[in-house]
Amino acid sequence: MSANIVGIGTRKVTLLGNPVLRKVLRKLKPDEIRSEEIRRLVQEMAVTMDEYDGVGVAGNQVGEDLSVFVMGLPKGTKRHPDGIELTVVFNPVIKPIGDEFEEDWEGCLSVPDLRGKVRRHSKLELTGHGLDGKPFKRTYEGFPARVVQHETDHLNGLVYLDRMDGLKTLSYMSEIGRRG
Secondary structure, three states, X not given: OOOOOOXXXXXXXXXXXXXXXXXXXXXXXXXXXXXXXXXXXXHHHHHHHHHOOOOEEEHHHHXXXXXXXXXXXXXOOOOOOOOEEEEEEEEEEEEEOOOOEEEEEEEEOOEEEEEEEEEEEOEEEEEEEOOOOOEEEEEEEOXXXXXXXXHHHHHEOOOHHHHOOOOOOOEEHHHHHHHO
């Protein structure tokens, strides 16, 4: 991904236990979104996501009490060969489409090295504001829909562990790889 921008640094990812991960984050107004300060924050979030090898990162994961997430993944990766376009979302609202669910492995930059199976909606409609402060609406399904739900949960003070049906699938990445 080309998120590495000259002069933009990486932020440290907030780990589980930090109170900001359990806060419902503050929504931004369109004029706030268009500010230089927020533009720089979003650039730092994109660089941080790359540096930590993430697919998404939320405002509270970089220590900010702001309702924003960044997601993206280059094409051709094992995680999702189609990739995910680099996307910035402020004040997201998700609406499930249909009654289909998928259960799959999830991890989180704030809970390093652990993964667990989480049941999520297969398809959804996402509304929010883009970096220009204008509202938008998009439809996601499959893995990108999972990422949207995961990041939106962060903005509401939740982590994927809260969505797991018990902890029986909670595993270290190194052990998942051994099971094939």
